[in-house]
Structure formats: C-alpha cells, structure tokens
Amino acid sequence: MTTKAQPAPSALALDLQDERLQDRTGLRGQYKAFLDRTRSGDLGVLPVIGGLILIWAVLQILNPIFLSPANLVNLTMESSAVGIIALGIVAVLLVAQIDLSVGSVSGLAAAVVAVTSVNMGWPVWLVILATIALGAVIGWLYGQIFNRFGVPSFVVTLAGLLGFLGLQLYTLGAKGSINLPFDSPLVYFAQLAFVPVWLSYVLAAAAAASLFTTDYFHARARQHAGLSAMSLQNIALRAGLLLAALGVTVWYLNQGRGVGWMFVLFIVLTLVLNYMLKRTQWGRFVYAVGGNPEAARRAGINVRAIYTSVFITCSTLAAVGGLLGAARLAAANQGSGTGDVNLNAIAAAVIGGTSLFGGRGSAFAAILGIIVIQSISSGLTLLNLDSSFRFMVTGVVLLLAVTLDSVARRSRTSHGKA
Template identity: 60%
Template sequence: MTSLDTPVAPATDPQDERLAAPQGIGGNIRAAARRVRDGDLGMLPVVAGIVVIWTIFQALNQTFLSSTNLVNLSFDMVPLGVIALGIVCVLLAGQIDLSVGSVSGVSAATTAVVMVRYEQPMVLAILVAVASGCLIGWIYGQAFNRFGVPSFVVTLGGLLAFLGAQLWLLRGQNAINIPYDSALVKFAQVWFVPGWLSYLLAVAAAGGFLAVGWARSLRRRRAGLFSSSVQWLLAQSLLLLAVLLFAVYYLNRTRGVSWMFVLFVALVLGVHYTLGHTRFGRSIYAVGGNAEAARRAGIDVPRVYTSAFVMCSGLAALGGILFASRLAAANQSTGTADVNLNAIAAAVIGGTSLFGGRGSAFAALLGVLVIQSISSGLTLLNLDSSYRFMITGAVLLVAVALDSAARRSRRAHGRG
C-alpha cells in the first residue's frame, strides 16, 4: 500500500487536473481571468457593484465614505445580514424561505417577552428565541420531506402564521421596550472592540486564511492533486491583511469596530468553513446542484433539506434578536415591511444562485453591504424610500440576469 507521503508520479493523462495547473502569481491571475471569461464570475460582479455605488454616492455627498458613516453602516447591516446568511444556506440547497421576516419578528417578540414581561435572564431569552427558530425550520423540513409541500408554499404559510404569533405575543402592545442598560442593547449600540484588539483580530483573520489554505494545499498534494502555489497563497494572505488593517485603521478614526459587526463576520466565516470544508457543506452543494444525483451518491437528501431549513430559521431568529437589540424594543413592525425581500435580495445580489448549488457565505456579507449602502447613500441625499426600492429592485434584476447568463456560459464551456 502506498503511503500518503510517497511522492506521486508525474501525470500523463491530458485531462489530469495537475497538467492544467497555473504556475506562480501570474499563472493564477491568467487562470482566474480565463474562468471569468468562461462564466465563472464568482464575487467579481458584486465587488464591482460596491465600487460603483460607493463612487457615485461619495461624488454626490462627501460624507458617505467618512469613518462615522461607515461605522453606522457596519451597525445597520448586521441584523439583515445575519438573516441573509440563512437565506444563502437554503438557496444553496435549491429551496427558498419566504418567512424569515416573520420568524425574525416573532423571535424579537419572544426575547422581549421573556426578558421584560417574565423578567428572566437575557441568556435564557436568547436561547428560547433561537431554539424556537430552529424548531420552525425543523417543521418546515418535515412538511417538505414527509408531505411533499413545496418550500414556497410551506414558508408562505409560515410568513402569515408567525406574523400572527408575533402579534399574539405582544398582546396588543405596540412595543415592548428592552432596558437600555441591558447587555443586549449595549452590545448592539455602544460596545466597540478596543483598538489594539481590532488590529489583532485582523491579523488573526489573515493568519487563519493562510493556515486553512496551507492545510488544504497539503491535503491535495498528499492525494496527488494540484494545489495552489505557496507564492499565490502568500500573495492572497498579504492582500487580505492589508485590506483588513486599512479597514480597521479607518473605522478606528472615530468609534471603531463594533462587537456586533465582529459577531456577523464570525458567523460568516463559520458558515463559510462549514459549507466549504465539511462533508455536510459539500452535501448541501451537491443537493442544490442535482438532488437525484446526490441521492444516488449516498447523500441523505431529506436530512440535508431539513438542516438547511433549520440553519435558515435559526439565523433568522438571531437576526430578529439583533433587530430588537438595535432598536431597544420589539414592536409589531419588527421583521415586517421589506425584511423578507431584502434578505433574499442580499443573498442573490451577493452571488448566490437562485438555481441552487452555487454561492458562498460571503454572498450575505457583500449583498447586504450593497443594500445598506444604497439605503445609507439615499438617506444622506434626503431621498425617500421609494428610490431605495426602485434601485434595489434594479440591482436585483441585474444580479439575476448576470447569474443566468453566467450559468449558460459555464454550460457552453463545460464548467457545469
């Protein structure tokens, strides 16, 4: 038996992945450009969109890219971003959840009721709310798997049912105020990472990226597969470190980096690792790409669907808690209005395919950054929400059109 450490003989198969491996930084850049031409756009469109949006709003109002406004933006994007992160999970499995807004609203109401009306500890209130969200996702999974109810229908029913549950919990009160001196409100409004620690976290994030990439490279080499060159991995890590250090420096010019934003980034990184580096995550991609092929490959498809719904509803519940803590209250409008549509739009604008099987956790971060940037820019220009709806709708339409065109291009070039 050959040891894993035994050198692998040079490949002679013209289709072998190793023979097409790009060499050095220049080779990797050319390979990335070739993938873009073939329709594998990745996060390029949304990054380009953010640059365009920021450039336009900065030209129209010089305070848009100020440190103060970006700190406010980093606060405001978190609750919706957490909900969008759950939408990413369910879209990757090829399904949809239309009830995330109502689930976030009933979660906010549950947290306020347990904390204020029943005077229970904050931790218990959060656990009850998140557990309730996960239970909702499990119910969706059972309805979909056992009774064949389409996810569109079962979650649409949930949207109405949990909106009613939210109103019932509030019992006619317009709002239940959460004490301003509670840790939950302070976390969402006034708690910031110490300056020295924010720089340390930036270095740790870049170091973690390098460590994960290095470990993956070693595993692939031992398996006789192509792996990225050390130079390319170091170049990516250094670029990431430079971007993070500059971002931290710029935010620290005023109030700094909020702990709530750190929580959001940690959730994105955790979901990204789960989706990209675990068997469960690969199963979600497989089911979203072709459920029947995944079943024949031995994947427990119903379990994957249920897990995706649970993750989606659980994150929606957490997003509702953050909405309530940001406003220091849970009211009848929490989770209503455009929360559903904005969460789905953020996931799709960020690069998650509506067709399933393509996307990443970073889609939630980038997509919600686009939506909140539009909202912030229009607020600074004193324009009402009608413009925000129209612009966000147009951006969503462009994102779906790009995804559809890229999908056809990938098929034409044999990339699936």
C-alpha cells in the same frame, strides 16, 4: 464516413474540470485559472464588487459625508442584523430552495426576546438560548413538511410568513410594543459595544492568520493525497492581501467610533458558515444537492437530511437576526421583521452572487449583498430622497444580479457543450 457526435460532458465532468482549474499552482497558474473561469461565464464576485465601487463613487460625489468614518461605522452596524438573516438565505438558495418567512421568524424572535427578558425576567443567556431553539424548531418543522409531504418550500415558508406574523402579534399582546431597558446587555451589545482599537488590529491579524493556516493545511492534505495544491507563495499572498485590506478597513473605521462587536459577530458567523460550506463534508453535500438532487441521492447522500439542515440553519440565523434587531432598536413591536426586512435579506443573498438555481454561491455573498443594499439606503437618506427611490434602485440592482446569474449560467452550459 461519419463520426459520432461527442456527448455533452456531465455535471460531474464539469465539476472536475472546474476543480482542475482551481488547483493550478503558482501565481501564474492561478491567474490563468481565473481567466478561464471568467471566459466560461463564472464571474464570481466581480460584478458585485464593481457595482459596489460604482455605487460608492456616485454617492460620495453627490454627498462627501457618505464615505466618512462615522457614516461607514453606522453602515456596518445597520447591516449586521439583516446580514445575518441573509446568511441563512444563502444556505437555502444553495440547495435551490427558498425561505419567504425569515422576516416573520425574526419578528417572532424579537417578540420572544422582549417578553422573556422584560415580562418574565429571564437571564440574558436563557433568552438567547430560547431564541436560537425557536429558530431551530421552526427550521426542523419546515424540513419535515418539505420532505415528508412534498410541499414546495415556497408554499411552506409562505404559510410560515403568515402564521408566525400572527404568532408575533399574539405574543406581543394588546399593547403591541415592548421596550427593552437601555441597561440590558443585549441593547448595550447592539448599540454601544465597540472593539478596543488595539484589539481590532489583533482580530484583523488573526483573521489573516486563520486564512493562511486553513489554506496551508488544506494544501498539505491535497499533496499527501497526490493532488495538485495551492503553492505556499500563493497562500501567503492571499493572507497578506486580506491582512492589508482588513488593516486599512479597521484603521479607517477607528477614525470614527470603531468596529462594533455586533458587526464582528456578523463576520464570525460568515466565516463559520463559509468554513462549513467549503471545508466540511456537509458543505460538499449541500453543493451537490443544489447542483443535482437526483445525482446526489444516487451517490449515497441523505438528501432529506441536507434539506432539513439548511432549513434549520436559515431559521436559526433569522432568529438571531431578529434578536439583534430588537436589541438594536431597544424594542420589539408589531413592525419587527416586517417592512423590507424579508425582501432585503433575500435580495442581499442574490445580489451578493448566490445563484437562484442552486449549487453556486458562498457565505460572503451575504456581506457583499447587504453592504450594497445598506449603501443605497444610507446614501439616499443622506441625499434626503424619499424611500421610494431606495426600493426602485434596489429593485434594479436585484434584477441586474439575477440577469447576470442567468446569463453566466447559460454561458457555462454552452461552454461545457462546446
């Protein structure tokens, strides 16, 4: 007598299995769920955090200045502009697409900021709105070309990389460089604006309270729906650990210049995108489209609208990053958005744990990834090593991140078939 082979579980079944694992209540249940996810190949942010600890340890041994408060404050400020651009890359990668033009879009945004604020004398609020609108229009244009004509995102955004770079040069004019006045509010915000010490602790407590509140009401909603939910003990533990981590971080940075408002903006944008991805219908649709576009379409999701929305998100954040980059340098020139800006933004999203295959990742990948990249850059600069070493080391780290993602994806697939 022969038995029929059991069919491999569908993607929906695997998602439901993952949800059941995540819904286990209590600390012991959460620990078991964590072990199950790890064994199935879902390592999460563990490789990134482990790699960051290793990088910091090596660089601190080679140069004791690396982990000094002054250097870490500078590291956070230098990470913010490109980190915000990387946030947009995370959104695009979640639907298994790519945007190669974020560097050029940020450079064009920097040029627009300089021309409108210096040459035309626009007020700051209007400059900011114009920059955001520019990014949104570019993203909408990408979405229309991708959806209506079926041109791959790789080609669409590669054309944008070249076209918007040319538009940036045209906007800057013959001089090719425009300096922003040091008394500009934008320059002050990006260079000299730091959170008061007392307020930095208040913000840390507010972040922990926000996590507790969000988890608590999410758990109550699941309980009312008859689903298992995170226990109050676990919710309190998560919020307490976040409060302790943020408190120590804020205390240490305050030994230097403190916490920059630009870095706070980066964190706030990360939290907003994370909430949108994890707690809203739009976020669920993004993950569904990234996991299986055809299944999402058959489930009634407007896949075209989701693609357009992530392209708009990506280009808008790229424009904001370009604005902050220009303010940080107090200038916009032909080099704005060029060089390694494009590659670092994409590498940060991937190194931080966002899958190139779509459907897996979080907004926090941008923070982790850009801190890894900026740590390498800062550490090698302190060691007086040539920039060539930075590119080589970053390339190796990127390759390792993609390799881990591929291995984990293969492991999850084989685990699901077992």
